[in-house]
Amino acid sequence: xxxxxxxxxxxxxxxxxxxxxxxxxxxxxxxxxxxxxxxxxxxxxxxxxxxxxxxxxxxxxxxxxxxxxxxxxxxxxxxxxxxxxxxxxxxxxxxxxxxxxxxxxxxxxxxxxxxxxxxxxxxxxxxxxxxxxxxxxxxxxxxxxxxxxxxxxxxxxxxxxxxxxxxxxxxxxxxxxxxxxxxxxxxxxxxxxxxxxxxxxxxxxxxxxxxxxxxxxxxxxxxxxxxxxxxxxxxxxxxxxxxxxxxxxxxxxxxxxxxxxxxxxxxxxxxxxxxxxxxxxxxxxxxxxxxxxxxxxxxxxxxxxxxxxxxxxxxxxxxxxxxxxxxxxxxxxxxxxxxxxxxxxxxxxxxxx
Amino acid sequence: xxxxxxxxxxxxxxxxxxxxxxxxxxxxxxxxxxxxxxxxxxxxxxxxxxxxxxxxxxxxxxxxxxxxxxxxxxxxxxxxxxxxxxxxxxxxxxxxxxxxxxxxxxxxxxxxxxxxxxxxxxxxxxxxxxxxxxxxxxxxxxxxxxxxxxxxxxxxxxxxxxxxxxxxxxxxxxxxxxxxxxxxxxxxxxxxxxxxxxxxxxxxxxxxxxxxxxxxxxxxxxxxxxxxxxxxxxxxxxxxxxxxxxxxxxxxxxxxxxxxxxxxxx
Numbered sequence: 309x310x311x312x313x314x315x316x317x318x319x320x321x322x323x324x325x326x327x328x329x330x331x332x333x334x335x336x337x338x339x340x341x342x343x344x345x346x347x348x349x350x351x352x353x354x355x356x357x358x359x360x361x362x363x364x365x366x367x368x369x370x371x372x373x374x375x376x377x378x379x380x381x382x383x384x385x386x387x388x389x390x391x392x393x394x395x396x397x398x399x400x401x402x403x404x405x406x407x408x409x410x411x412x413x414x415x416x417x418x419x420x421x422x423x424x425x426x427x428x429x430x431x432x433x434x435x436x437x438x439x440x441x442x443x444x445x446x447x448x449x450x451x452x453x454x455x456x457x458x459x460x461x462x463x464x465x466x467x468x469x470x471x472x473x474x475x476x477x478x479x480x481x482x483x484x485x486x487x488x489x490x491x492x493x494x495x496x497x498x499x500x501x502x503x504x505x506x507x508x509x510x511x512x513x514x515x516x517x518x519x520x521x522x523x524x525x526x527x528x529x530x531x532x533x534x535x536x537x538x539x540x541x542x543x544x545x546x547x548x549x550x551x552x553x554x555x556x557x558x559x560x561x562x563x564x565x566x567x568x569x570x571x572x573x574x575x576x577x578x579x580x581x582x583x584x585x586x587x588x589x590x591x592x593x594x595x596x597x598x599x600x601x602x603x604x605x606x607x608x609x610x611x612x613x614x615x616x617x618x619x620x621x622x623x624x625x626x627x628x629x630x631x632x633x634x635x636x637x638x639x640x641x642x643x644x645x646x647x648x649x650x651x652x653x654x655x656x657x658x659x660x661x
Numbered sequence: 662x663x664x665x666x667x668x669x670x671x672x673x674x675x676x677x678x679x680x681x682x683x684x685x686x687x688x689x690x691x692x693x694x695x696x697x698x699x700x701x702x703x704x705x706x707x708x709x710x711x712x713x714x715x716x717x718x719x720x721x722x723x724x725x726x727x728x729x730x731x732x733x734x735x736x737x738x739x740x741x742x743x744x745x746x747x748x749x750x751x752x753x754x755x756x757x758x759x760x761x762x763x764x765x766x767x768x769x770x771x772x773x774x775x776x777x778x779x780x781x782x783x784x785x786x787x788x789x790x791x792x793x794x795x796x797x798x799x800x801x802x803x804x805x806x807x808x809x810x811x812x813x814x815x816x817x818x819x820x821x822x823x824x825x826x827x828x829x830x831x832x833x834x835x836x837x838x839x840x841x842x843x844x845x846x847x848x849x850x851x852x853x854x855x856x857x858x859x860x861x862x863x864x865x866x867x868x869x870x871x872x873x874x875x876x877x878x879x880x881x882x883x884x885x886x887x888x889x890x891x892x893x894x895x896x897x898x899x900x901x902x903x904x905x906x907x908x909x910x911x912x913x914x915x916x917x918x919x920x921x922x923x924x925x926x927x
Contacts, residue, residue: 556738596752
């Protein structure tokens, strides 16, 4: 018995190291490749010089250092944040709603964010806040307002049954997307730049400097830590709401907290990347299949995997058809959809409720 | 030791009254069976006692304090519930499900301790399902699931155990096994037990106090010999029965009499 536990812990440790390693590898890959290729060793030396422990003689061009530290690294770290936030939000929504199909999109955060962004693009105001334009902030507000709306619509007699939550999500989502389609069809009269709407709709990691990250990184990392606090709660929620209540969970309170946390993480991601699909759906699934459903492990592992996934997808988006950049949401969909279908067919039993 | 008072409790779902003026007390260490036809309010009463539902009127007191004033966690440290139907989403193993019983005792971010793990494996052992612990819960049979959930409830180290039809979908051997185990815990550890139960004969055999419900009211309350009378049973279940002493134990034993008295006699 004890040996078994130890073995399992060692397996967990190996997997965690493996995941962490792949995240670091993806960071290096994504920093190295692009319109100009910079060698790994030079990147490592540059980074170590920055930490000020080392002082390697510079064998690289000054412009390379600018490319790494001012362009690629902010974008790559932005990608990690987007992926980690979306995957964590996916785990939270799936665990809470006991629905493996739930993800930031089904809970409607995406449509809300998209509409918020579109409206901001129409408004003739040009504000900037900590490096953010009005568009991401409006996306953020749109996501939160929509989740609150969906949650309140779904409440029946002081409770929030999962089915009514999903139905409310579908209805609100359809309505919001219809409003968006309307606004887009009126684009000429409304002075709406369709290109920027499209780029938002299909996902594009638009981190242009470190100021944005100074807001996003604490938000996402803090959010993931708080999510980890709720991990065992989510395990208990797998018994259903009454089962969770009988184990000592304040169901209604914790449900609201977890929903709000998931929305916050989604909104943080959406505000710098637009809509990137499949991360919140596919990553938690793949991790659950390999590590099991225990949220205490699933949450951090999904965050790391999600980060690596988006970084690699964004790298592919940049280099596949360079100098043309593919929307990163297209890349995640092309990788994610077949993978999801594969999972669905392999483990169909798990979707029986 | 735990005592439970139910004072003039009314409860209604959105579509109508389910419980009316329910009033009784249960002493620590009692083993109480709730009887009554479907829809008589047994499950609702169990959920009210567990605090999952709140009474519309009246009060439920646990150890002298009102249930509504206690936090969920402090209630969960004292009582565990084994519901009738149980679905666990995602592919948790039986051991992981039983570990959830330790939830009320774990601190934030905490992994379960060695002591928690020992409690989990002794609960699995007590219920006799140790060999299932690495199996996936959703692949177990109905009886096995029921036992794993019972193990989860026991891992909670409750002083009061609530069971909602613990034997409803089980074969007779599993029914007897579960009731024997619950009674053993009641006798040896002083565990207070309240169980909704369908089978009148099993109720008579294993419980020393029975509460008979009809349409949300308590009709009779007392030892089996006082509750399980021919008149009472025909009034509540509108079935004609004869009550005889059990051939071995002497407790009331209910024999159903077909409406058409000689239905199978040739």
